[in-house]
Amino acid sequence: METEKITYIEESGLLFEKLGLTRMAGRVFGYLIVSEEDQASFDQIRKVLQASKGSISGTMKQLLNAGMVEAVSLPGDRKTYYRPSKMKISDILKHRMRQFDDFARILSRGEELKSKKDDVSEWLIEASTFYLWIGEQLDEIIDKWESEKTKIIEEYRQNHEERIES
Amino acid sequence: METEKITYIEESGLLFEKLGLTRMAGRVFGYLIVSEEDQASFDQIRKVLQASKGSISGTMKQLLNAGMVEAVSLPGDRKTYYRPSKMKISDILKHRMRQFDDFARILSRGEELKSKKDDVSEWLIEASTFYLWIGEQLDEIIDKWESEKTKIIEEYRQNHEERIES
DNA sequence: CATAAAGTTCAAAATAAAATGAACTAAAAA
DNA sequence: TTTTTAGTTCATTTTATTTTGAACTTTATG
Structure with missing residues (x-):
């Protein structure tokens, strides 16, 4: 080899x-x-x-x-x-995103455990909301990929070839 | 404690x-x-x-x-x-996404090392393009978060309260 | 059925990662 | 300047992870 x-x-x-x-x-x-x-x-x-x-x-x-x-x-x-395996590549990403869910969950639980509400609490709410929200957004993006991937790949391929030729 | x-x-x-x-x-x-x-x-x-x-x-x-x-x-x-630290929560995500860049890069390099083009090559091209593309999409989403987060957090907060009340 | 090839299992060995603790440095206080 | 407190460094120990290798199971084939 x-x-x-x-x-x-x-x-x-x-x-x-x-x-x-x-x-x-x-x-x-x-x-x-x-x-x-x-x-x-x-x-x-x-x-x-x-x-x-x-x-x-x-x-x-x-x-x-x-x-x-x-x-x-x-x-x-x-x-x-x-x-x-010719698995759906987006599934790998989805799987990895579960890590973010776990992270969001621990931030949110931490916020609940605090008796005093301070700016760390604010941050915890913001951060855990971010991960919830981003999960939803990503699902939408992945759907877009699945329906438009042929087109997207073609665009990237052309860009790559241009770069090689120049 | x-x-x-x-x-x-x-x-x-x-x-x-x-x-x-x-x-x-x-x-x-x-x-x-x-x-x-x-x-x-x-x-x-x-x-x-x-x-x-x-x-x-x-x-x-x-x-x-x-x-x-x-x-x-x-x-x-x-x-x-x-x-x-009250770091921008989106930065953690951005940082984690670098792992995907690394993954995309190794898939793409693997494709280049193959002399025979087969359906694994096709898959490698698709997969590495996916990660390039998703990285760009995510940057856009994060921008959206930064500009609309107050509104988004408020929406999530209301949803959460509704769930508790019911 | 007997033999052989292909894999699996798991206890023991090798390797890697993390924590300890003691000696050290830095910097404030007496 | 001497003492004390706060933290760092790093060799050693502890703990966890990976790999090996030999005995075992499974399945095909003469």
């Missing part, structure tokens, strides 16, 4: 770690992305990433659970193959 | 951990929120949370760095006091 791709796989690992997932999950996802084959077998992944079966087994479970990869099985072949 | 508040502080710790920060940072933030005093001293925080000076020192640095708390000093008093 090309050095560039190996570097890429490691960077993906580091990013996943930053996002609160595991490094190995990032490596597997990165590998599935840059691999030229449609899918990779368990053992192929294990060999490329030089990890143990146990580690790959646990990682695949994580990724399947997060909906980031899909398992593929073929008739007449007892192996399991994996590929990046 | 009331049991409820102690529970709250611990829950805040757990949430911060889930968000990728430290448990202690969450506890300190939670405490500063529910404390009835305008600000808390270093040693007061240390005592309430039963932690070492070293731990509090490092945690306060983290929180100051993340812009979540502010330090206050008073003339004729060598202590440093801390309070939750």
